[in-house]
Amino acid sequence: xxxxxxxxxxxxxxxxxxxxxxxxxxxxxxxxxxxxxxxxxxxxxxxxxxxxxxxxxxxxxxxxxxxxxxxxxxxxxxxxxxxxxxxxxxxxxxxxxxxxxxxxxxxxxxxxxxxxxxxxxxxxxxxxxxxxxxxxxxxxxxxxxxxxxxxxxxxxxxxxxxxxxxxxxxxxxxxxxxxxxxxxxxxxxxxxxxxxxxxxxxxxxxxxxxxxxxxxxxxxxxxxxxxxxx
Numbered sequence: 001x002x003x004x005x006x007x008x009x010x011x012x013x014x015x016x017x018x019x020x021x022x023x024x025x026x027x028x029x030x031x032x033x034x035x036x037x038x039x040x041x042x043x044x045x046x047x048x049x050x051x052x053x054x055x056x057x058x059x060x061x062x063x064x065x066x067x068x069x070x071x072x073x074x075x076x077x078x079x080x081x082x083x084x085x086x087x088x089x090x091x092x093x094x095x096x097x098x099x100x101x102x103x104x105x106x107x108x109x110x111x112x113x114x115x116x117x118x119x120x121x122x123x124x125x126x127x128x129x130x131x132x133x134x135x136x137x138x139x140x141x142x143x144x145x146x147x148x149x150x151x152x153x154x155x156x157x158x159x160x161x162x163x164x165x166x167x168x169x170x171x172x173x174x175x176x177x178x179x180x181x182x183x184x185x186x187x188x189x190x191x192x193x194x195x196x197x198x199x200x201x202x203x204x205x206x207x208x209x210x211x212x213x214x215x216x217x218x219x220x221x222x223x224x225x226x227x228x229x230x
Contacts, residue, residue, distance in 0.1 A: 001032045001033065001125070001126035001127065001128055001224065001225050001226070002030070002031040002032050002033075002222055002223070002224055002225075003031055003032065003033045003034075003035065003183055003202075003222065003223060003224075003225055004025075004029035004031035004033070004034045004035065004220055004221065004222045005035050005183060005184065005185040005200035005201065005202070005213065005220070005221050006022075006025045006029065006034055006035065006036050006037075006185060006200065006219075006220045007037060007185060007186060007187055007188040007196070007198050007200045007213055007217055007218070007219055007220075008021045008022065008025055008036070008040065008217060008218065009021065009188075009189065009217040009218055010037075010040060010042075010043045010187065010191060010217075011043070012042070012043040012045055012192065013042055013043065013045055013048050015041050015042060015051060015055070015057045015058075015076075016057045018040065018041050018042070018043075019041065019057050019058055019059075019060050019061050020060050022036060022040070022041070022060070022061050022064075022072065022074060023060035023061050023063065023064035024064075025220055026061065026064040026065060026068060026070050026072055027064050027067060027068055028220065029068075029070070029220050029222055030068055030070075030222075031070060031222050032069070032070060032071065032125070032126050033070065033071050033072075033073070033125060033126070033130075034070055034071070034072045034073070035072075035073045035156055035158060035183060035184075035185040035200075036072065036073060036074045036075055036158060036185055037075060037158050037159060037160055037185050037186055037187040037191075037196065037200075038075045038087065038103075038134050038135045038158045038159055038160045038187070039075040039076060039077065039087065039160070039192075040074050040075040040076070040158070040187070041074055041075060041076040041090075042076055042077065043187075043191050043192050044160045044187065044191045044192035044193070044194050044196075045192040046077075046109060046110060046112075046113060046114075046192070047113075048076075048077055049077070050076075050077045050078050050079035050085055051076040051077060051078060051090070052078075052079075053078075053090070053096070053097045053098060053099065054096070054097070055097075058092060058096075058097050061074065061092045061097075062092055062093075062094065062095075062096055062097070065092055065093045065094050066093075066094035069094075070093070071091060071092070071093045071125060072091070072092045072093070073089050073090070073091060073092075073100060073132070073156070073158060074089070074090050074092060075087070075088070075089060075090070075134070075158050076088060076090055077114070078090065078099055078102075084115040085113060085114050085115065086099075086102040086103065086114055086115055086117055087102070087103040087106070087110060087114050087134060088100070088101065088102050088103065088117075088134075089101040089103075089132055089134060089158055091123070100121060100123055100132060101117065101119075101121040101123075101132040101133075101134065102115075102116075102117025102118075102119070103116070103117055103134040103135070103136075103137060104116055104117045104118070104120070104137055104143065105136040105137045105139075105140050105143060106136070107136050120143070120146045120147050120150055121147070122147055122150045122151055122152045128153050128154050128225055129151050129152050129153045129154070130152065130153075130154050130155075130156045131144065131147025131148065131150070131152030131154065131155045131156065131180075132147070132156055132157075133147075133155065133156065133157040133158070134157070134158050134159070135157070135158070135159040135160055135161070137157070138155075138157040138159065138167075138170060138171070138174065138184070139170055141173070141174075141177065144174040144177065144178060145177070145178070148177075148178040148180065152178075152180060153180055153181075154180050154181045154182070154183060154225055154228075155174050155175070155178070155180055155181070155182045155183065156182075156183045156184075157171070157182070157183070157184045157185070158184075158185050159184055159185065159186045159187070160186065160187045160191055160194055160196050161186050161187075161196065161197050161199075162194055162195055162196070162197055163195065163197040163215075165197065167184065167186065167197070167199070168199065168201075168209065171184050171201075171203045172203055172207040172208075172209070173207070174203075175203040175204065175205055175206070175207045176206070176207040179205050180205060181202065181203065181204060181205055181225055181228035181229065182202070182203040183202055183203075183225075184200060184201060184202075184203075185200045186198060186199055186200050187217075188200075188213075188214075188215060188216055188217040188218075188219070189216065189217040196217075197215055198213055198214055198215040198216055198217070198219065199212050199213060199214075199215060200212070200213040200219065200221060201213060201221060202221070202223045202228055203228070204228045204229070204230050205228060205229050205230045206230040208230075210223060210227070210228055211223055
């Protein structure tokens with residue numbers, strides 16, 4: 001299964017513009033799965049309004065997924081019917097948008113607004129079982145252990161990591177600990193109050209780095225998950 005990791009240039013709060021950029025990436029990648037960074041639709045702006053699953057601004061992404069047969073994992077703030085808000089991974093395909101995963105491990109100041117998700121998610125796609133993570137989740141060893149126990153055959157993280165963050169070492173450790181491929185998409189360049197380090201990439205089951213994007217925005221890297229199994 002071909003998977004793309006993308007680190008598009010994001011315009012703060014501008015869901016409409018960012019959705020068009022996402023759509024262009026999806027068409028260009030020609031992958032079955034395209035993974036975007038944490039809060040990719042709004043940028044890492046924790047006061048951005050929640051995005052509804054039926055938001056018409058997501059239409060370009062839905063159309064792009066339909067055109068190339070892709071599934072996109074995009075990031076945005078969402079609100080549940082009980083009023084709680086979450087940092088979420090939103091799954092988009094030709095049928096529309098749905099919430100795939102709610103971030104479990106929050107940190108300040110995220111926890112001032114958002115609730116913590118309470119369910120680990122393993123998403124089936126293309127014969128694989130993808131354990132989903134958002135940023136700090138991937139820095140908590142117990143998170144990867146939980147999805148591996150639940151049957152994950154790959155670990156897929158959407159992140160915002162700054163240049164000083166030991167992201168690469170963490171992804172290597174997750175792959176080694178559970179003998180599964182690791183996929184990570186990270187924002188690149190200015191992103192809300194943060195500066196994303198880019199370097200989205202793929203790690204083999206033996207922990208070695210298979211492919212990695214540059215530090216700059218706009219890069220997309222595509223690999224076949226099967227090539228990550230050693």
